[in-house]
Amino acid sequence: MTTAPASSALPQPAITPLRAWLTVLILLTAAIISFIDRQLLSLLIDPIKQDLGVSDFQMGLLVGPAFALFHALAGIPCGWLADRAGRGKVVAGGIALWSALTAASGFAASYPQLFLARMGVGVGEATLGPSAHSLIADSFDSKRLPLAMSVYSTGVALGAGLAFAFGAQAVSLVGHLPDDLPLVGGLRDWQLAFVVVGLPGLAVALLVLLVVRDPRPKGQQADGNAIFAGLGPLWRENRRLILTYLAAISALTGSGYASLTWLPAHFIRNFGWTPQEAGLMLGVMLMVAGVAGALAAGAAGSFLARRGVLDAPLRVILAAALLHAPLTAAVTLVGSSTLAVVLMAPATFLSSAFVALGPAAVQAATPVALRGRVAAIVLMVTSLAGMVAGPVGVGALTSFAFGDDKAVGTALAIVAGALSLAGGLCLLAALAPYRAAIGRIRTATG
Template sequence: MNHVPAAPAPRLSAISRLRAWASVAILLVAAIISFIDRQLLSLLIDPIKHDLKVSDFQMGLLVGPAFALFHALAGIPCGWLADRAGRGKVVAGGIALWSALTAASGFAASYPQLFLARMGVGVGEATLGPSAHSLIADSFDAKRLPLAMAVYSTGVALGAGLAFAFGAQAVSLVGHLPDSLPLVGTLRDWQLAFVLVGLPGLPVALLVLLVVREPRAAGGQAQGAAIFAGLAPLWRGNRRLILCYLAAISALTGSGYASHTWLPAHFIRNFGWTPQQAGLMLGAMLMAAGVAGALAAGAAGALLARRGVLDAPLRVIIAASLLHAPFTAAVTLVGAEPFAVLLMAPATFLSSAFVALGPAAVQAATPVALRGRVAAIVLMVTSLAGMVAGPVGVGALTSFVFGDDKAVGLGLAIVAGLLSLIGGVLLLAALAPYRAAILRLRTAPD
């Protein structure tokens, strides 16, 4: 993505490798917390449907657009703050907001109330990605960036895995608590699960303030007053790359969210699993195969980068995405439970590549002064499109096409498999313009 002279590049101060990795570690914790809060809802689909008397389609809207809409709207202002302010403070404020509103989801007594609470969670979580991505990119050189970003990105698999595993236990735990609790009153089991999962994020916000150091020197933040300053030249010089990349990552995001949202329902409805069984198995799979896949992708990207391959992150994502398509479709198409579980391992491993290396690819091709805003735009577009296409697509097929709750696996196979294939093909078209953008950025005058 082209060099943009609209604002002077922020000055980067030298920070120790230990401090840089400490920031990655605490941002990883924040990412885990965010995905626990975000993913818990997928374990509670059936009890919420029953209590609030809504359809799979409405639940798809709740999982997808309710979160993604405000997450998207808040993204660019949060990216602008990341380019101008102390990013640790931005992240800490966001964690406090989304944790409080996750807990507040537990007091929702109707579908519209829960919808509004999930919108607020989306606003809070919009602060994390732009700040974390740009901060990590400012802290590591090009050869170390893929691995550092991959380590941070394991928070997606760890957070989703912990949401499934410990979220399932939280659902089980609240079933043994009294119907009425002091200061809380009478809550349904799924409502209390939101409260228990949301509150632990508040001390993490304080930890971010204490640990994360800003790598941009004092006074070195981007100074352009306009929120969109510098973005127009970037777009004019990189239209093909931007369009192909955004469409590809949107498709891959949709595939991932579809699986995370509907796999528990598939195992519960078709194999007779309890939410606790589905949560433990899916959580363990994400924390093992998902984390291993992210780290393997990061290591592969770093190895290729050290060998001088300019488009290393995209090459790794393409290979993983094209391999992922048949595996993710097969998971819910096989009728035998043991084979479905077995196929989940390679599907989960391969699905982590774009999560691990997508942010590294974007940051490596973005001028320093625009890193927060570009990260925000990418996250805004891909999250909104992916969270709508994936969860809502499966819910629509189940409700309107098949008319059978047990057909959720077929809908998931169609949506997740097709989106993964589309993502890999679109990234192939992005390889040449991505290499050109990297070369222009590296040879541009400071």
């Protein structure tokens, strides 16, 4: 996020609106399958624990660092590649990689093997965010960008929702398949679920390769060949904005991942729900309230942007975060499953705001030639910090502080509520430097 010379900031889109929206819809499909692959694991926590003999803390490591660490390490090279290569090809290759390794997770016979497979999934998924964010930013003007990015970002809620709603049902269905099937005969139900969920992604990879076109004019590439070229001036000019924004989105990401990872376990352990019941309820909640929240945030951001509000995306995220903090804590503290579900609806609606508008805010304040790498750095830092602080934080409190699996609800309320509040407070500090950065870019481009 920085100022830029006129030649590198916010050009007019080079493709037709129809092609731009087709690109968004295809990238949305890729985002959906990425979150199905990623989120399925949270529904399989208890059967994996039983078969592999591991603790909640170890499962927190599997859900968080096993994915996030290598997702983060691969992020910057993938962002550099997005700034220099055909982004459709980058995305297609990444989808093929993570889909194949999701299927390979089904053949893991030990905790270390599953850990390694999840690392590979993280590497594959690192290709999507930087390429998708910069592709969309190059396809829409600044007034339409918040809405376009929010449509793409509904893939988070749709993917996680589909994983919850149908993941447990898929596990139940695969349990009735014959044991003598070729290649997969004899696999546990949770292992077969990974195979069934992973393989369709290969078809999506082919679709991206054949249909998505890069709107970037030929010859317009990153400044220089070095991965970090151009990032030094960005840091020096926008240090306060970068630090406060990254802290805010990391905290909000941690709150979101904590809930996505541990809410099923809370309903199963404390309210006696089956995995199918918990998955269906949470999935529908995400697909309805989560998608509605993302689209509403995008519409609000575009509405404010058309009226000249420079920090429109951050204002919407800030309001949502401060309202979300008490609601998300209350969800797992109430003693009634019915009341918990009622509270989840507005909490889920509000939690989608930063997912929808965070990427739009970053891309609007970033030079075109650096968009892929900046998106990668933001995703790297916020995903790594969030996936460690959220899932691992809850698992650590449950295992070490409370020593009781049924205390997962209390641990989740503490972690998710505190992180959401912290994210809102950090956004307050980011507003002024963000306005200054956008103002300088507009001045530079006339």
